[in-house]
Amino acid sequence: MEKREKVFKIACPKCGHKFEESLPTAIFALGADREEIIAGNFANLTCPECGNKFVLNYRFAYTDEANLFMLVNDPAFVDRKARLAFSTGLGLIGAARKDELIKRTLRITYDYQALREKIAIFESGLDDKVVELMKYFLINSEDFSYDPCQIKDFIFTKDKEFHLKTVLSVGLKLEFSDILYDTIVNNYGDLIKKDMNYLIDRNWAKNFLKAE
Template sequence: MSACITKELSCPGCGAVNKSRMWVEIDASADPEQREQILNETLFCWECPDCGYRAQMVYPCLYHDKERGFLVCLSPAGRTQQVIEAEQRHPALAGLKKRLVLTPAELKEKVMIFESGLNDVALEMVKLALQELTERKQQMKVEKAFFLTQSEELDYLGFSMFLRGEEKPVYQGVRLEVYEKSLRAAERVDFQESGFQLVDSALARTLLEQ
């Protein structure tokens, strides 16, 4: 079941106060429109109705897809009371994957990964290797990296790498066998599904060291 609240917001541009809806909980099956807004990166976009000022308004949001077996909690401040309360509200969903993310882009990525039937731990290992390869090739730091697409027909996984100071990403791809090797590695390490977990490059590095 989805949940929406209404709050009054003051526009940084003109100072006008208007009411705005915030989706604090989204059920993928009940609200496909909100799912699409996450994927096209418009759910957290806010526009002042008085002056047209636009900004990204990021707030805590819980996204769940029971059919595909996952929950993703967007919490910009990290593991907060909101995350703990989300765990307490869904005790019956203990068998589902639970992930914590810090940005709307990470929320979008997790939805794409799990809808593709992929393992996000293994993908983070692949991303880490590609990130290091890209940094050596470009002689620049990769600040963000995201999963983009999967094609079994083309034997391909695609990723975008955002270099420091650059707006446009560098695109990288690997064959599916690279992911499959990472998946086997992920299955051998000590990773336990427990509560909302932050599965990112830092975790991938720790698991690879193991």
């Protein structure tokens, strides 16, 4: 498999020194890059001028041919213009390539935490839309001891559990419930199939349930 590298012009976030670094733009799940992403060591750079260490979030595609998914990590995607460019770009893809894409689940992430979570979900053979709806129901249930807006992070991990962090940095763990997962599949499966969004996060779940 071809590994595409691109030279990036980078400015050190600490001293502003500009330097160049060659980084992959097409990553495949079998390589060392996957290990690095999961371990949190991916795109860790050191400024040659001041020695500052930082993580560069940049645009690349991550493809897993065994589990049939493709993730486009794009830090600019939070911006509306980038979203429009992305959907227009998909319209220009040739028919053959499109067929190939449809067989895979295509998702957008804009940081490494979200990217790692998608990898964990799809490698576990789960549907990320169901997982996001699960989070919504867990966080809004009467048994949940926090207000939903107090939860900053709510992440599915490779150990098949949820790690949460409150805005005050309190860490919590929640068990993954297969019963809840299956109930959501039964109740929302058909609607989920019709949903064509690529950016699936907590916001998506909220809007999905509102539209329903």
